[in-house]
Amino acid sequence: MAKTTRGTGEDNRQKILDAAMSLIAENGVDKTSLAMIAKKSGVSKGTLYYYYASKNDLVFDIADFNVDKISSAILSIGNMENGTASWEQLVKAFFDYLLSAEGRNRLHLYLVREAISGNELLQKRFRKTYAQWFSMVEDTYIKHNGNDKDARTKAKFFVAVLEGFILQKLLDVEKIDIEDILKMINKLS
Known part of the structure; x- marks a missing residue:
């Protein structure tokens, strides 16, 4: 024993x-x-x-814990230096933070896979989480760039791009150049 x-x-x-x-x-x-x-x-x-x-109960707690960690990071980055950070600094800090957390990213993708595989309760939690992430990114964008009718769409795009880069990093596709990403995001904003 x-x-x-x-x-x-x-x-x-x-x-x-x-x-x-x-x-x-x-x-x-x-x-x-x-x-x-x-x-x-x-x-x-x-x-x-x-x-x-059950393992499902544990997976739900892990999903909540992981999402809370990522959400806290987003909020703390959004409030960086009492809100005086530039949009570029926020985006860079956000990418640096999330791309450096390989274990948490791997776990996040396993949980997403579990949700996609038919776990409806986990799907519901992820829908709620993504809505919160979109709102946090949108609010930060508006705070730094002013009102923009496309801010919500830009927030969704930003989260999708970030997840794509996380996947590429985990697969070791190519080195991700955050400066190039920032230039592209600036062109789109």
């Missing part, structure tokens, strides 16, 4: 989430079992089941 550790409820929940995120980023959702997660987190299977009755 694996040796387990005792901890507070929040400690145990965080250990389980950390272990699950690591294993899913490494192996994918399908190839990660609750037994693997319990072992890596150092909690018993009973403790894991106390917090998460």
Whole structure:
């Protein structure tokens, strides 16, 4: 029997989430079992089941955690230097942050794959998340560039482009030159 550790409820929940995120980023959702997660987190299977009755419940928590991290980053970048950063600085900081988080990006793509594969609850969460991301990018764009009737469309385009670059980076397609991306975005804005 694996040796387990005792901890507070929040400690145990965080250990389980950390272990699950690591294993899913490494192996994918399908190839990660609750037994693997319990072992890596150092909690018993009973403790894991106390917090998460199913792998789906755990995946939902991971999706929420991951989305919250990305959303917090977007908000903090949007409020960079008390809102005095230029649009170019914000875009560069945003790309730098998201493109450097390989583990989180891999996990995000696994969760998107799970949603696309028919997990309706996860699809619903992603629709809500994307709407929030579009709004955050749109608000930041308007704050720095003034009102623009196309701001929402530009925000959707920006998020789509970013996800495309994340995918390319994970596949090691080509080095991504953020300065060239900025020039192109400036031409479009």
